[in-house]
Structures are given as structure tokens and as C-alpha cells.
Amino acid sequence: MKKLLILGAGTAGTMMANHLNKKLNKNEWSITIIDQDEKHYYQPGFLFIPFEIYSEKDVIKEKRRFLPPGVEFIQSPIQIIEAEKNQVKLNDGKIIPYDILIIATGCRIVPSEIEGLDEGWRKNIFDFYTFDGSVALRNKLKEWKGGRLVVHLAEMPIKCPVAPLEFLFLSDWFFAKKGIRKDVDITYVTPLGSAFTKPRASAVLGNLFVTKNIHIVPNFNVSHVEADQNKLVSLDGKEVEYDLLVTIPTNMGDEMIERSGLGDELNFVPTDKHTLQSKNYENIFVIGDATDIPASKAGSVAHFEAEILTENIISFINNKPLEAKFDGHANCYIESGYNKAFLIDFNYDVEPVEGTFPLAGIGPFSLLKETRINHLGKMAFKFIYWNMLLKGIPIPTVPPHMKTSGKKL
Template sequence: MKKLLILGAGTAGTMMANHLNKKLNNNEWSITIVDQEEKHYYQPGFLFIPFEIYSEKDVVKQKKQFIPNQIEFIQSPIQVIEAEKNQVILENNTTLHYDILIIATGCRIVPSEIEGLDEGWRKNIFDFYTFDGSIALRDKFKEWNGGKLVVHLAEMPIKCPVAPLEFLFLSDWFFTEKGIRKDVEITYVTPLGSAFTKPRASAVLGKLFEEKNIKLVPNFNVSHIESENNKLVSLDGKEVNYDLLVTIPTNMGDELIERSDLGDELNFVPTDKHTLQSKAHDNIFVIGDATDIPASKAGSVAHFEAEILTENIISFINNKPLEAKFDGHANCYIESGYNKAFLIDFNYDVEPVEGTFPLPGIGPFSLLKETRINHLGKMAFKFIYWNMLLKGIPIPTVPPHMKTSGKKL
């Protein structure tokens, strides 16, 4: 029997397990998925925990309940991938051989990449990109009565590029609701030249900074943090003072990738951006945040990738060309506070534009516009995630390739 091995049972790995379980002949192929963690986290929900919109129970479930019974789930740390030998060594020295390997090991924040960050960590420096970080920040917000709140983006790429903006907008709403907004100075410090990576979307979202009295400090490439002085310092000597710092540190791929000599300088795996095949090994495929492709690191992207990758793996097994092409499709709701949100839909070649989604001329969602129904879509995504995306169930009217109908191109 041939062996297909999936490393990582997060969003991307779990979706691939479910897709392939339906497609592969169980008499010819065995599927094994490996992950060291027992719990599955709904990571988009971390954004809402500091503002007490979600609680722990909204974002945590057991991984096993989303993995089909026919698939072997091994809960173990992984020591190394030996790609030349088509095998993976677990921490307990167990060897797993494979005919096809799918790397879905994701990415993580690495605070140690920024000098001085550790000294203030979880004291007056926080993150919301981890479960523990979002819980700690929630507790900090409960006792915080105002001052200089600085949201800081260290460098790109990061998971969910719109999340820092959402955090800013929700902070404006949250402190207004608490009655202390006048006592909170909100600043966004970014290495980018504008609020967001996509110019059209940045122009629209940038207007909210003025409306919500949020200061933007662009082109800020951090050198270090002076925790004892509550100060961010850039490479060219600029300084930004804070009372409370919420940072998005450097994002890097799993350390396993570095140990296995399969990644770039940030431990992301060089991947064909259309086929999702490793550039170094034909029988290795990469999906989700583990890739180096120029697409957003977000759950919706992994969902679209999974449908394309499933087709290509079936083609690979049948010795056929990998004809399914991922176009970089990303679909992101952007919370703006006060029960409103934006929605953007784009790919490698097409920037976010106005229009309707998913049905042309009907919607019900509006692209690049702030509406209440977009907010409802954002909140409904949690149900869709747990009950459809992870289980590999296609979302009606939302194909993996970006549709141009309904968009004002």
C-alpha cells in the first residue's frame, strides 16, 4: 500500500486530509497526519478575544473530531524531514516513510527576532496572534485606563495581513464603548508605505484612520525596542513612545523546515505558486502558511489552495501533468467596528475592487465598502469554518478561482 503523509493538522492539513480521504482509494493509499498539538484553534477568532467578543470556547476544539476515522492521526513532535530518503523522523525516533508528502506546518510569531521585545513581553508588550497572547491582552485591557496604544507590524509576510487594521478599528470601537476613547491615543507603526499592502484597498481603508483619529507611522523598519523606556526605535533612528504595545512580530515557518534544510531565510518552503508543488522535490507539496508563495497567509487562501492541490495530487498519482492552477485567490472580511466590516476579494493579478460577492449584481456582500451585512458575514465565518471548511465541504457559489463577474474591473 502506498503512503501519503501530511505534516500539520491545522487548517490546511485538516482540509487536505478530508479532501483526500474522499478522493483516494483506501485499498491503495493510506493517509497519515502528524501534529504535536491536541487542540485545534480557530485563529481568526484570536482577534476578537481581547475585546471580549469571543471567549475561549469559541476558538478551541479537539483536532481529532475533524480528522476522518480512516486516517491515522499521530500526535507527536517531528524531528526532521529527510526528503532524499522519502521519510520523516519523529521525536521518539519513529520513522515514517512516504510516497507523497504534504507540508502544512504553518507559521508562527518569533518575538526573539526583535531585540528588546522579550524584556517587556506580556507586561506592557502583547500580541494577539496566539491564543495565550489574546487571553493575556484581554486581561490587560480590563485594567488599562488609557494612554498611548501602539500597534506595531514588524515585517511582512504575516498571517492575515488585514488583522492589524482590524485590531486598530476594533480598539477605537472598544474604548469608545468603555467611555475612555478620549484618553487613548492610537498609533499604527508599519514598515509599509501605507496602511495596507494593496494600493486600492489601502486608499479606502486609510480614510478610516482620519475618521477614527488613528495616527499612521509608515516606513518604520524596527531596529530594536527599549522596553525600559517604552520606546520603539527604527533603523534610521526614528522613535515612537508607547504605554501599551501590541505587536505583530516577525512571522516564520516551523523550525522543522530549518532543521530539514527545506526552507528560505524565514523557513518558508519554496513552492510553485500555481501548482503548490515543492520546487525542490516532485513528491512534496506545500499548502497554507508554510509556503513562500506571494499570496495572503489566511484561512480562505488555504481553503482555495486545498481544492487546487487535491486535483494536482490526483494528477500526480496518475502520472498526469499538474494542470490545476492556483491563482492566488484571497477573500477577507475586515472588521471596522460598530458592527460593520469591509470585504475584499483579489488574486495574484487583480487588486481588490468594488462590486458584489458572491453573486454578481446581487451580493449580498459588497466589495471594498463598509456595510453591516459584511460584518454578519465575518461573524458567520466561524460556523462555516468549523462545519464546512475544515471538513473539506465546498462553499456554494465560491469557487477556488477568483470570479471577475460582479466586480468593477
């Protein structure tokens, strides 16, 4: 019996377990998935917790309930991948061999990468990229009376590149509903030259900064934080003062990747951007946030990658060329407050443009436009995530490759 081993039972790993359980010959292959955590978190929901739109029960479920029968689940920290020996060593010393390995270990925020950040952590410096961080920020916002709110992006790449913008727009709405918007100065501090990485989308979203009275400090490369003085300081000496700092620190891959010698300087695994095969080991494949590919680190990307990677693993098993190609397809709703949202759909070669999605001329969603239907799509995604995406069920009319129909290219 040959063994396919998946590291990580988050979004990407769980989808791969479900896809491959349907495809592999169970008389020839076994599937094992390893993760140290018992709970599965709906990470897009973390954005809504500080504003009391979602609660804990919306974002937490048991990992095991989303894994198909017959897939072995080992709950354990992983010490190291010994790629030359085709095996993984767990923290307790147990050795798990594999014939094919899928790395789906995701990424994490690393506040310690920014000097001084720890000194104000969870006092007047918060994050919303972790469950604990979003809950702590919710509790802080309940009592906060106003002042200078600074939302800070340390560096790219990050999980869900639009989330900082969504937090800004939802903050504007949240404080307006509380009746204290006039008492809150909202500023976005970013190392980018504009609001977003894609020029067309940045121009559209940047207009919201003006209408919502949100300030932006671009090209700000952080040096350190002076937590006792409530200051962000850049490498060239610029300073931004805050009363409440919401930061998106450096994102890095799992520390185990570094211990295994498989990652780059941020612990992301060098990966072929089309086949999702490791650039260094032919029987290792990488998916989701663990890769170094130039695609968004988002759940939709992992969903599209999973369909491509499943095809390529079947081809690999049958000694055939890896002909399925991932095109960098990403699909993101962007909450803009007041029960409205934008939608963007793009890939490696095509940036977000206007149009209709998923059906040309019909929609019902509008691309790069602010609509209530887009907001309803965003809110419906939680149901789709728990009931379709994790289980490897394709979404009708939304294939893994980006469609050009319906787009004003």
C-alpha cells in the same frame, strides 16, 4: 499500500486530509497526519478575544473530531524531514516513510527576532496572534485606563495581513464603548508606505484612520525595542513611545523546516505558486502558511489552495501533468468596528475592487465598502469554518478561482 503523509493538522492539513480521504483509493493509499498539538484553534477568533467578543470556547476544539475515520493521527513533535530518503523522523526517533508528503506546518510569530521585545513581553507588550497572547491582552485591556496604544507591524509576510488594521478599528470602538476613547491615543507603526499592501484597498482603509483619529507612522523598519523606556526604535533612529504596545512580530515557518534544510531565510518552503508542488522535490507538496508563494497567509487562501492541490495530487498519482492552477485567490472580511466590516476578494493579478459578492449584482456582500451585512458575514464565518471548511465541504457560489463577475474592474 502506499502512504500519503501530511505534516500539520491545522487548517490546511485538516482540509487536505478530508479532501483526499474522499478521492484516494483506500485499497492502494493510506493517509497519516502528524501534529504535536491535541487542540485545534480557530485562529481568526484570536482577534476578538481581547475585546471580549469571543471567549476561549469559541476558538478551541479537539483536532481528532475534524479528521475523517480511517485517517491515522499521530500526535508527536517532528524532528526532521529526510526528503532524500522519503521519510520523516519524529522526536522519539520513530521513522515514518511516505510516497507523497504534504507540508502544512503553518507559521508562527518569533518575538526573539526583535531585540528587546522579550524584556517587556506580557507586561506592557502583547500580541494577539497566539491564543495565550490574546487572552493575556484581554486581561490587560480590562484594567488599562488609557494612554498611548501603539500597534506595530514588524515586517511582511504575516498571517492575515488585514488583522492589524482590524485590531486598530476594533480598539477604537472598544475604548469608545468604555467611555475612555478620548484618553487613548492610537498609533499604527508599519514598515509599509501606507495602511495596506494593496493600493486601492489601502486608500479606502486609510480614510478610516482619519475619521477614527488613528495615527499612522509609515516606513518604520524596526531596529529594537527599549522596553525600560517604552520606546520603539527604527533602523534610521526614529522613535515611537508607547504605554501599551501590541505587536505583530516577525512571522516564520516551523523550526523543523530549517532543521530539514527545506526553507528560505524565514523557513518558508519554496513552492510553485500555481501547482503548490515543492520546487525541489516532486513528491512534496506545500499548502497554507508554510509556502513562500506571494499570496496572503490566510484561512481562505488555504481553503482555495486545498481544492487545487487535491486535483494536482490525483494527477501526480496518475502520472499526469499538474494542470490545476492556483491563482492566488484570497477573500477577507475586515472588521471596522460598530458592527460593520469591509470585504475584499482578489488574486495574484487583480487587486481588491468594488463590486458585489458572491453573486454579480446581487451580493449580498459589498466589496470594498463598509456594511453591516459584511460584518454579519464575518461573524458567520466561525460556523462555516468549523462545519464546512475543515471538513472539505465546498462553499456554494465561491469557487477556488477568483470570479471577475460582480467586480468593477
